[in-house]
Amino acid sequence: MRCPHCGNFDDKVIESRTLAGGEAIRRRRECNGCGYRFTSYERIEDKQFMVVKKDSRREPFDRAKIERGVQRALEKRPVSQMNIESLINEIEDAAAILGKGNHEIDAKALGDLVLEKLAALDKVAYIRFASVYRHFENLDEFVSEIQKMGGKSSRKGKKS
């Protein structure tokens, strides 16, 4: 597959896994040119897993989006890339189990899942994610908001 980072067509599969429910196979790939890691899916065409937003619109489940949010929350935290990857895998698998019946999951349930998994991995990242996420309707808004925050660790002194 073509590397989304450098355009190289030479990659190797580093992990291949059947998702819970068996509707899809996920492959983690590593570009032999630049080392960039990306994910490909093989699935039955008419059964794409969807995320249902609060306004009832649906969008395809996007692993990369979750990964961006989690990466941001974990910025400068002592958590290895491997742990992050397995965290994302756990989130994805749990989402697939939750949404098994109709191949979709509520955006809120997905966000809660991310929170739950982050809490188990890193408390600081959990608080970062939670403090921002709770104010938003969905992961899109969260990701753009946390990107605005950048790497700053300063917080507004808001008491609840």
Ligand SMILES: [Zn+2]
């Ligand atoms: Zn590459």
